[in-house]
Amino acid sequence: MKEIAVIGAGTMGNGIAHVFAMKGYKVALIDIAESALEKAMATIEKNLDRMVRKERITEGDKLTTLAGITTYTDMKQGVAGRDLIIEAATENIDLKLKIFKNLDELAAPNAILATNTSSISITKIAAATQRPDKVIGMHFFNPVPVMKLVEVINGYATDPQVTAEIMDMSKGLGKVPVEVKDYPGFAANRILMPMLNEAFYTLYEGVSGVQEIDTVMKLGMGHPMGPLQLADFVGLDVCLAILEVLHKGFGNPKYAACPLLVNMVTAGKLGRKSGEGFYDYSAKGKDLVVAQQFA
Numbered sequence: 001m002k003e004i005a006v007i008g009a010g011t012m013g014n015g016i017a018h019v020f021a022m023k024g025y026k027v028a029l030i031d032i033a034e035s036a037l038e039k040a041m042a043t044i045e046k047n048l049d050r051m052v053r054k055e056r057i058t059e060g061d062k063l064t065t066l067a068g069i070t071t072y073t074d075m076k077q078g079v080a081g082r083d084l085i086i087e088a089a090t091e092n093i094d095l096k097l098k099i100f101k102n103l104d105e106l107a108a109p110n111a112i113l114a115t116n117t118s119s120i121s122i123t124k125i126a127a128a129t130q131r132p133d134k135v136i137g138m139h140f141f142n143p144v145p146v147m148k149l150v151e152v153i154n155g156y157a158t159d160p161q162v163t164a165e166i167m168d169m170s171k172g173l174g175k176v177p178v179e180v181k182d183y184p185g186f187a188a189n190r191i192l193m194p195m196l197n198e199a200f201y202t203l204y205e206g207v208s209g210v211q212e213i214d215t216v217m218k219l220g221m222g223h224p225m226g227p228l229q230l231a232d233f234v235g236l237d238v239c240l241a242i243l244e245v246l247h248k249g250f251g252n253p254k255y256a257a258c259p260l261l262v263n264m265v266t267a268g269k270l271g272r273k274s275g276e277g278f279y280d281y282s283a284k285g286k287d288l289v290v291a292q293q294f295a
Contacts, residue, residue, distance in 0.1 A: 005030055005082040007075070007099060012116055013088035014040035015144025018047060019173055021068035022061070022145075029071050030078040037071040044069065047145060079107045084169075086138055088116040091241050096120060097128045104129035112162055114138040118238070119189050119245040122155035122182045132157035136166055139186065140175075142234070150175045155182050184249030189242050193255075196239055199227035200258035203278075210278050210290045228278040229288060232271030240265050 002025055006017045009031035017029045017040070031037050048062040057065075072078030079085050085107055087099050096115060103113050113135045115125055126135035137153025150170045154163055163179065170177035180186045185193060199213055208216070214226020223230075231239050239261065246255040264270075264277065269291070271277030280291040 002026060003082050004028070004084040004086065005079045006086050006088055007031075007103075008088040008090075008116075009033075009036040009040035009071075010088065010090075011142060012140060012144060014043050015142065016086055016088055016116065016140055017069050018044045018065070018145050019140075019175075021065045022057075023173055025068065027069045028078040028082060029069055030073070030075055031071075032073060034073055037073070041066070041069070041071065075102060076106050079103065079111075081108060082111060083108075084112045084114060086114045086116060091118060091120065091238060093120050093124070096125055100125050100128045100135070104131060110134075112136065112165065114166065116140055119185050119242040121184070121249075122153050122158070126155040126157060133159040134162055136162055137180075137182070137186070138166060138170070139188070141188075148174075148176045149188070150177045151180050151186050151188055152177045153180045153182055153186050185242060185246045190246065193239060193242050193246060196227050196231050197243060197255075197258055197261070199231070200261045203228070204258050204260040211288070232277035232279055232281075234271070235273055236261060236270045236277050237265050 004020055004025050005028040006013050007030050009029055013029065017027045021027045029037060029040060031040070045066060048057065048065060051057045052059055052062055085103055087096060089095055089099060096117065100113060107113065111134070113129065113131065115122065115137055116139055117125070117137060118139055122135060122137045126132035129135055132155060135155055136158050137151065139151035139153060141147035141149050152163060152166050152170065167177045167179065178187070184190065202208060202213055203210060210228050214228050217223045217226050225233070240257050243255055243257040247257070268274060269276050272281050275282050276291045278291060280289045283289065
C-alpha cells in the first residue's frame with residue numbers, strides 16, 4: 001500500500017500528506033479550492049525547510065518529499081487507483097457523510113476509507129457507504145509531523161484486518177497508534193474536552209484569570225501548555241463542536257459547553273486562527289497577551 005489520497009488541504013490534511021510523502025508514499029492531496037492546495041504546498045515546503053535547517057533531513061529529502069505529492073481539485077481523478085483515502089475535511093457531519101458517499105462510488109472497491117475526525121461516529125460515517133468493513137478512524141494530532149499519537153478507531157463493522165493494516169502503517173510512519181472503540185469523543189477528546197471546558201468555567205465564574213489558570217496547570221500538573229492556550233491552538237469552534245458531540249452522544253449535562261465558549265465562538269473569537277481567543281495573536285510575538293478581561 002504505497003499510494004494514498006488525502007481529502008482536504010487544511011492544517012491536518014497538509015500535515016498528513018507531509019508525513020506520508022516523507023515515508024515514500026505517492027500522495028494525492030485533494031481540495032475543491034486551488035488556493036487551498038497552493039497554501040498547503042507552501043506550508044509543507046516551509047516545514048521541510050525548517051527540518052533541513054535543523055539537519056533532521058537533507059535538501060534531497062525535502063525535494064523527494066515534495067515530488068511525492070500531487071495536488072488535485074477533481075476528487076475522481078485524485079482517488080483513482082489509491083489504496084487508502086484519508087478524509088481530513090472540516091469537522092462537520094453532513095459534509096463528511098457527503099464525502100464518504102462520493103468516495104464509496106469513486107474509489108477502488110478494495111480501497112480503505114479513513115477519516116481524521118476527532119469526535120464524529122465512525123459507524124455513522126461508514127453507514128454512508130456500501131463498504132462499512134473498510135471504513136476506519138485515523139485521528140492524527142496537530143502538528144501532524146511532530147505529534148506521535150494516532151487514534152485508530154474501529155467502527156461497528158470495521159474488519160479486524162483493516163485495523164491491523166492501519167496499525168502497522170501508522171507504526172511505519174513513525175507514529176504510535178492506539179486502538180480505540182467508536183464512542184463519542186473516542187479516548188483523547190473524551191478526556192481532554194471536559195478538562196478544557198472546566199477551565200472555561202473556572203474563568204467564566206471568576207475563580208481565576210487566563211494566565212493564572214494556565215500557570216496552575218503548567219506548573220502544578222506538568223502540562224506543557226495551559227488549557228486556555230491549548231484551546232486557542234485547537235480552535236474554540238472545534239472545542240465547541242466536540243463538546244456538542246459529547247453532550248448529544250451521552251446526554252450527560254457534564255459535557256454542556258460553557259456559555260463563555262459559546263459566546264466567544266459566536267463572536268468569531270476562535271483562537272490563534274482568527275487572531276484572538278483567550279490570548280491576542282495579532283502582534284505575532286512569542287509572548288502571550290491576554291486578549292481581554294473576562295468577566
